[in-house]
Amino acid sequence: MSLSGYLAVSIALFTLGTIMFISRKNTIAILMGVELVLNAAALNFMAFSKFTQSQASQLDGQIFAIFIILMAAAEAVVALAIALSVYKEFKQILANKLVSLKG
């Protein structure tokens, strides 16, 4: 609709992702929060790509959004691999119990 509409949705999604990220115990849930945050950022880029001018080309924002998606893919793969390894080692993946990095 208008730029502020899309930005508002993006902010709301970002907040939801942050809340998930900070407060959930299960690692996979935290990863989902990260996905939400990344999506919010990508939506932000797309909205700006449509509504404002840009230097290199008009589709700058869309290129950036593509890279966000690709990066999210890479990150999800690695994060899940880590989560699986942790599960094998510690037999659980609850973030508040994985504190062996303390100190």
Added chain:
Amino acid sequence: MIELSELFFYFFTVMVLGIGCIVAFSQNLLRSAFALFFVLFGIAGFYVLLGGDFLAVVQVLVYAGGINVLLIFGTMLTADVATPESSNISFQSVLTIVAGAGIFFLLLFIINSAEWPIVTQEMVPTTKHIGRLLLKEYILPFEVISFLLLASMIGALVLVNKGDQR
């Protein structure tokens, strides 16, 4: 008469935010994972409304079809066999509420107080242009991200294999 594109914008907003709440606050991890599908589809819908047709398809294929499936695999592989719900909320809730509210209102304030130089342009099919951009102006990030994807694949394999060898 009502504008059809406005209708779609509201529909996708409700879909993304409503189901986003389900993702964020559901007690059942699997439900969150499956709800995330719909959120991603809603975002793809937004991309269509914003003129990013190629991007919407990429979103559905890669994000919804790849990453979300990966998350669901992760959920199932690391689940407690006895209890299907495997995540809980209200862990350090004070911190969550304060941080969340703070971020939200800060960003909202930033957006409202900024004057965005708005330039509306017509929507064109973007696939050709994105292809050209990726191979001209943005060739460096393109190559780097290919390497990043390769590295992440290898890293994932190594991580999983290392557990076996122990």
Added chain:
Amino acid sequence: MGYIQTVIPWVPILPLFGAIILGVFGKKIYASLGENITGILGCTMPMISAVLAFSSFIALNGLEVSERIIRIPIINWFSVAEMNVDWAFRYDPLSALMIMIVTGIGTLIHIYGMGYMHGDKSFWRFFSYMNLFLAAMLMLVLGDNIIIMFLGWEGVGLCSYLLIGFWFTEEANAIAGKKAFIVNRIGDLGFLAGIFLIVLFSWKTVGTVTLSFTDFKANIDVLSQQTFWGFPLLEVIGICFFIGAMGKSAQIPLYVWLPDAMAGPTPVSALIHAATMVTAGVYMMGRTYFMYTLAPHALGFVAIIAAMTCFFSATIGMAQFDIKKVLAYSTVSQLGYMFLAMGVGSFSAGIFHLLTHAAFKACLFMGSGSVIVALHHKQDMREMGGLLKKMPITGFSFIAATLAIMGFPLTSGFFSKDEILWKAFINGSPLLWLVGFIAAGITSFYMWRLVFMTFFGETRADKHTWDNCKEQPKRTVVPIAILAFVALTVGFWNVPHFLGGHSNFSNFLDPVVHDIQSKPADNFRRIQLEKGIVQHSDESDNHSVAKPAAHSEEQVDHTALEWGLMIASVAWTFFTGFLAYYFYMKNPGARAKIMSSLSAQKIFTVLNNKYFVDEFYEAVVINPIRKLFGFLAAFDQMVVDGLVNFAGFLGRITGTVAGLFDNQVVDGAVNGAGWTAQAGGKGASLLQSGKIQTLIGSSLIIFVITVVTVVVFMG
């Protein structure tokens, strides 16, 4: 004016809400709140729609005649090239009448359904489907353009399928539902062809296509000059649309689904297959009357098919023993009457018969349903008899409706049927009149046969059923009685001139459905001459046609002829009714004697088996298609499998090559990436603290505070 615009969009939407609510939550509501609440919930939306429909009718009457066509646009649906279709409703005398019929009779049948479906465990699903049906039917009649009407057309077909196969656990019911839907679909093919032709030719001639009825009417002169494959375009479209009507309104040859549709619950038969869905074809012809006025050959085709159907199914109805099947064939026959009226150009007479038929046929079906439930779901008339003493209200209402259908003087059926027969005689041909006349007699015969076998005489039911048989609860019988009253009185809306009335109904419909006042072919010729399309060299012909379009073609006074035909019809129906009385009540022995002769038995077998039409279709149409399926399946297996195997073989080769490459190149990369990660990780692992989430959360808060501080204190 604002009242109608505000209120009409809700008329189809409220039942839709009802259907959705009952569909999604119905099971829970039925389980927790019980049957009565579910039933009331199912009936409220139709009731509100009925109130809105009737009040809109009153509002419409307050408007000037010229202002009575009201278009209510909602939203633009799609716009492609020069085609622009809006989602819009159209309220005018014809749709006002139709929504009153649909919601009025619909509400009564919903209330009746609460009684009929008592104890059924799918009670909630019934009301959900019925509401959905009302929504689709209302959309059909309120549509401003052909697309919306077609949506409603398909919607009622779907609901018919759902409701006929309501008790789908019995295979026969499911098959009947499938048959209804498929036969309907065949008709819809014709309808769609007609729509495509309209789109194509509108685009070629006028340039824009909206498919709305007002635009179609405005363009009709241009379209009437087009030809399609050598035939006049409007004739072709007229026949295509009528093919759709053949399927939906059960004319020959696509009527075969209607008798089988009696497998559904009786309220379904009453609502869908008597009063509303099957009348969609008649409504469609009324809506597009302006096209049919310019297509006299199509009208002739319609009239002939209609007369054949009328007679043919009446003869089948004479030989059926299932009470609902008799009524089903009666419906097909009465629909034949409606199309006969349309076929001779008396569109408002056809619609009037639609109204009267809806009232008395729904009453008859509901009455039969009441009898069936009272006798514990027995439907064979040979096991009934003498029920009038046990079920007086049902019985007398049934008799009242029978008087209406036979055309007893001053009932509604009398006025409507006589109007049709008169117009068939004067504007059609005496032969058409004769067929209709004979069929009227047969109608009277089989209806009184039904009444006498069911309600009079000694009972043939077994003792247990007889003892448990009693009058049904109020919610079942009150709607029947109300409709019987309507069936007796609504005729007075359209008393024709020769009997002293003013044909108010025809006048009411006139702005939107204008009857042809002479033979359709003559009328068409006159129109063409007027518009100078056809030049006539003969002077005398010009003089005779140059009269301005007379509103009353009564240059010759036909009153005596009308009286004569009316008295003949009444006498004939009384006679056949008396024959029924004689053979079934007074002297059954005579009947047994006639039936014992071999030729009578052969005729009876043919009639009872519906002229073996279903078997004919099975042999000639369905079996060849099955053989084709077999051939195609074999082809699929042989050819396609071979291709798939070959593709798999190619894939294996590619995979082996890629694997070799993978092994060599990737190993080196793995080692390099691994070493980099290790080195980097050692440095970064100095970031301690156990709970990362706390770390991030607190850093977010600090970030927010910092930003706020900077902004507030440093401007």
